[in-house]
Amino acid sequence: xxxxxxxxxxxxxxxxxxxxxxxxxxxxxxxxxxxxxxxxxxxxxxxxxxxxxxxxxxxxxxxxxxxxxxxxxxxxxxxxxxxxxxxxxxxxxxxxxxxxxxxxxxxxxxxxxxxxxxxxxxxxxxxxxxxxxxxxxxxxxxxxxxxxxxxxxxxxxxxxxxxxxxxxxxxxxxxxxxxxxxxxxxxxxxxxxxxxxxxxxxxxxxxxxxxxxxxxxxxxxxxxxxxxxxxxxxxxxxxxxxxxxxxxxxxxxxxxxxxxxxxxxxxxxxxxxxxxxxxxxxxxxxxxxxxxxxxxxxxxxxxxxxxxxxxx
Numbered sequence: 208x209x210x211x212x213x214x215x216x217x218x219x220x221x222x223x224x225x226x227x228x229x230x231x232x233x234x235x236x237x238x239x240x241x242x243x244x245x246x247x248x249x250x251x252x253x254x255x256x257x258x259x260x261x262x263x264x265x266x267x268x269x270x271x272x273x274x275x276x277x278x279x280x281x282x283x284x285x286x287x288x289x290x291x292x293x294x295x296x297x298x299x300x301x302x303x304x305x306x307x308x309x310x311x312x313x314x315x316x317x318x319x320x321x322x323x324x325x326x327x328x329x330x331x332x333x334x335x336x337x338x339x340x341x342x343x344x345x346x347x348x349x350x351x352x353x354x355x356x357x358x359x360x361x362x363x364x365x366x367x368x369x370x371x372x373x374x375x376x377x378x379x380x381x382x383x384x385x386x387x388x389x390x391x392x393x394x395x396x397x398x399x400x401x402x403x404x405x406x407x408x409x410x411x412x413x414x415x416x417x418x419x420x421x422x423x424x425x426x427x428x429x430x431x432x433x434x435x436x437x438x439x440x441x442x443x444x445x446x447x448x449x450x451x452x453x454x455x456x457x458x459x460x461x462x463x464x465x466x467x468x469x470x471x472x473x474x475x476x477x478x479x480x481x482x483x484x485x486x487x488x489x490x491x492x493x494x495x496x497x498x499x500x501x502x503x504x505x506x507x508x509x510x511x512x513x514x515x516x517x518x519x
Contacts, residue, residue, distance in 0.1 A: 227460060227463070227464045229467055229470070229471070230383070230385070234379070234383045234471070234473050235379075235382050235383055236258050236259050236379060236473060236474075237259065237378075237379070237382060238258065238259040238260075238287065238288075239287060240378075240432075240435045240436055240437045243287075243435070245287070246283075248280060248283075248284065249280065250266075250267075250276065250277050250280050251264050251265060251266040251267045251277075251280070251281075251284075252264070252265040252266050253265075253284060253288070255288070256292065256476050256478070257376075257475065257476035258473065259289075259376045259378075259379050259473075259474065260288060260289045260290060260374055260375070260376040260379070260474065260475070260476045260493065261288060261289070261290050261292070261374060261476030261478070262284065262287075262288035262290075262291055262292070263291075263292045263293070263294065264281070264284060264291050264292065264293055265294075267281070267293065268296075269293055269296045269298055269302065269303075269306045269485060270296065270297075270298055270299075270302045270306075272305070273306070273309050278309050282310070285357070285487065285488075285489055286432075286434055286435050286489070289374070289376055289378075289488065289489050289492045289493050290374045290476065290478075290486060290487070290488035290489070290493060290495075291486070291487045291488070292478055292484065292485070292486050293484065293485040293486075293487070294481065294483075294484050295481070295483050295484065296361065296483055296484065296485045297482075297483035298361055298483075298485065300322055300323045300324065300327050300509060301323075303327070303359055303361055303485070303509065303511055304324070304326065304327065304511050306359060306487075307358075307359040307487075307511040307512075307513050308513075310356060310357060310513045311356060311513045311514055311515075312513070312514045313326040313511050313512065313513060313514065314326065314348070314355055314512040314513070314514050316328055316348065316512070317417065317420075318401070318405055318409070318413075318417070319339065322509050326511055326512075327509055327510070327511055328509065328510045328511070328512070329507070329508075329509050330506070330507065330508045330509070330510070331505070331507050332499070332501075332505065332506045332507070333503060333504065333505035333506070337408050339408055340404070340445065340497065341497040341498070341499040342496070342497070342498070342499050343404075343407075343444055343445055343496065344375065344443060344444055344466070344469040344470065344494045344495070344496045345404065345443045345444060345445035345446065345494055345495070345496075346377075346441070346443050346446075346490055346493065346494050346495075347490050347512060348401075348446075348512070349399045349426065349441070349443060349445075349446045349447070350399045350400055350401035350404075350421055350423075350424065350446045351421070351424070352424050352517060353514060353515050353516055353517050354426075354490065354491075354515050354518065355490045355512040355513060355514065355515050356489070356490060356491060356513045356514065356515035356516070357487065357488055357489050357490045357491070357512070357513050357515075358487070358488060358490055358510050358511065358512045358513065359485060359486070359487045359510065359511050359513075360372075360485065360486045360487075360488075360508055360509070360510040361483070361484070361485045361486075361508065361509050361510075362480040362481070362482055362483070362484055362506070362507070362508050363482065363507040363508060363509060364482055364505055364506065364507040365480050365481060365482050365506060366501035366502075366504035366505065366506050367501075367504060368501065368504075369498065369499075369500035369501035369502075369504075370480060370497075370498065370499075370500070370501045370504075370506045371477050371478060371479050371480065371498045371500075372477075372478050372480070372486065372495060372496065372497050372498065373475050373476065373477045373478075373495065373496040373498065374475065374476050374478075374488060374493045374494070374495045374496075375468075375469040375470075375471070375474045375475050375493060375494045375495070375496075376474045376475075376492070376493060377439040377440045377441065377468075377469070377474075377492055377493060377494060378432075378437045378438065378439045378440075378492055379471075379473070379474040380439075380440045380468035380469065380471065380474055381429055381438050381439055381440040382438075383468075383471075384440070384468070388461075388464070388465075389429075391461065392428040392429055392440075392450075392461070392465070393428075393429055394427075395427070395428045395429075395450055395451065395452075396425045396426065396427055396428065396450070396451040396452075397425065397426060397427075397428050397441075397442050397447050397448075397449065397450045397451060397462075398423050398424070398425055398447070398448045398449050398450075398451060399423065399424050399425070399426055399446045399447050399448070400421075400423045400424075400446060400448050401414075401417070401421045401446065402414055402418075403445065403446065403448060404445030404446050423448070425451060426441055426518045427441060427518055427519065428440070428441060428442055428450060428465070429441060430491065430518040430519065431518075431519055432491055432492060433491070433516060433519075437492070439491070439492050440465060440468060441518060442462060442465050442466065443466065443469075443494055444466045447462060447466075449462070450462060469494045469496075490512075490515065491515065491518075
């Protein structure tokens, strides 16, 4: 009997992965807004640390007053790289505050420990300390009507290993959303509330007295950067509770998918600290994640935040 080889099968068995998971594959990585005119930096050196986000700035002493030209060029670098790193600055709290004030008034935060003044937040972490905002992707104080424009963080003491901070580019996150998801979130608003984020480490007795100070607010799910015009995903795990006008189950499902976008490695930069280093980031365009992998070792940081405007 003659056996005829029919060749490989031409149909596939049924197989699928769960819906609403992370997309795996090539991504569009665009660092600058469309039409942005890129120019060389004249007053300092910029060393990229990531594809779309993160650059080390060399040749600037942040402890000295900034002239108009230097402030303008640093602001352009911030808009283009979203987070800037400055090694070995060793600023006093007064110098750190003075640098940040070049970008606006400073915020206070009654929910976090203060340093030498009310507008300096001090994170002093070691054995037995309250964890606060570590091990979670978030943007700062989006529960405010006008969330922070940015923040300046300096490490005073670093652990012998670990304690890095990561930032994610939320413009890249928006760029790579599936079109059907963009269609759902463009023009949508979401509610932000301080309680979910701070309830991770504070009890009701600490949080309840501030409910009238910080009522829930609504912000666009996709905000527009006021200086670059770039569209950016603006929801985060710590403070975004629901999408306005959606049933709870639908909102939860969509938010879970949107929260996942900060976890994509191609959108991230990771910084390994040394004592005296400073990071300055655009809170409008990024999320960040403080990695608590240093056990009982001590890590001390001080942060000043710059008041922002209402997202649109």
